[in-house]
Amino acid sequence: MSLTDPTPTLPLPPDARGEAELRFVRTAPRHLVDRTAVAEVLITDWRRLGSDTFRLGAQWPRGHHFYAPVAGVWYDPLLAVESLRQASVLVGQTYYGVPADHHFAIADLEIEIVPAAMLLGSRPAEVRMEAGASEVRGRDGTLTALTLEADLLRGGDFAGAGRLTLRVDAPREPAAAEGAGYPPLPPPVPPAIVGRLDERDVVLGVPGSAAARRGLSWDLRIDPGHPVLFDHPAHDVPGMVLLEATRQAVQAACAPYRVLPTELRCAFHAPLSLSVPCHVTATRLPPQDATEDAVLRVTAHQSGHLAFDSLVVATLCD
Numbered sequence: 001m002s003l004t005d006p007t008p009t010l011p012l013p014p015d016a017r018g019e020a021e022l023r024f025v026r027t028a029p030r031h032l033v034d035r036t037a038v039a040e041v042l043i044t045d046w047r048r049l050g051s052d053t054f055r056l057g058a059q060w061p062r063g064h065h066f067y068a069p070v071a072g073v074w075y076d077p078l079l080a081v082e083s084l085r086q087a088s089v090l091v092g093q094t095y096y097g098v099p100a101d102h103h104f105a106i107a108d109l110e111i112e113i114v115p116a117a118m119l120l121g122s123r124p125a126e127v128r129m130e131a132g133a134s135e136v137r138g139r140d141g142t143l144t145a146l147t148l149e150a151d152l153l154r155g156g157d158f159a160g161a162g163r164l165t166l167r168v169d170a171p172r173e174p175a176a177a178e179g180a181g182y183p184p185l186p187p188p189v190p191p192a193i194v195g196r197l198d199e200r201d202v203v204l205g206v207p208g209s210a211a212a213r214r215g216l217s218w219d220l221r222i223d224p225g226h227p228v229l230f231d232h233p234a235h236d237v238p239g240m241v242l243l244e245a246t247r248q249a250v251q252a253a254c255a256p257y258r259v260l261p262t263e264l265r266c267a268f269h270a271p272l273s274l275s276v277p278c279h280v281t282a283t284r285l286p287p288q289d290a291t292e293d294a295v296l297r298v299t300a301h302q303s304g305h306l307a308f309d310s311l312v313v314a315t316l317c318d
Contacts, residue, residue: 022057106239
């Protein structure tokens with residue numbers, strides 16, 4: 001279903017007329033994917049195939065400065081997540097009339113990747129997303145939520161599939177996104193434990209209590225100056241911060257092995273305030289079958305309330 005006239009609110013790329021093939025020669029305009037830095041735009045091309053079906057292209061760099069290769073072998077699975085998030089924002093703005101100044105937030109996410117299709121190659125990966133929109137909800141003619149399901153293909157290989165529900169909110173006062181009062185950054189967990197080289201990229205902090213330090217529990221490090229996780233001022237903790245915290249928590253729980261997350265199932269129950277401490281906890285679960293190396297539940301609590309819950313299946317790497 002469409003909330004607006006089926007004609008796109010913004011023009012398609014000039015080569016879209018009657019062509020189904022995608023091109024990977026340029027990036028989408030930054031505002032269409034809710035990014036400020038051109039370097040963080042992954043979407044390159046898009047097509048509308050039907051009223052609620054789409055084809056999008058994304059290019060993954062071999063050496064992204066934040067979403068770096070896992071163990072020097074695989075593309076970071078969070079590149080797939082970020083591609084799906086950007087695709088959802090672009091579809092919402094281009095085809096369902098969402099103004100660019102609205103606020104986009106992840107409400108739910110499920111994604112599974114095929115490790116063999118995530119191997120690094122000699123050129124940047126060109127990924128095709130065959131996507132369909134569902135659960136399109138609106139109020140007064142404006143989109144408020146949208147679910148995008150997509151198959152990810154790399155060349156002729158199936159690379160994975162994902163489902164992301166995006167929540168759309170009206171713009172707020174700019175001052176709310178710039179507000180002071182961020183909690184002090186806790187000392188970072190040693191970068192190597194969470195699979196990082198630079199402590200500025202560590203989003204898990206050493207907890208203040210001795211009891212928490214004895215378990216798989218950390219304080220979330222909210223750094224609004226981070227150039228990737230906070231690409232632009234935010235009103236709440238961005239969903240990608242929580243997903244990075246999830247990945248780092250799984251890595252810490254499985255150390256000394258490197259981990260490749262292959263399945264993520266996440267629910268964002270409530271927005272996380274930037275000004276209130278947040279606590280992240282990981283729990284190791286028994287695998288459901290012999291193909292699963294590690295299964296963990298990672299949660300985030302704020303002010304005693306569960307705000308984020310995730311289940312992660314990961315492959316352990318030597």
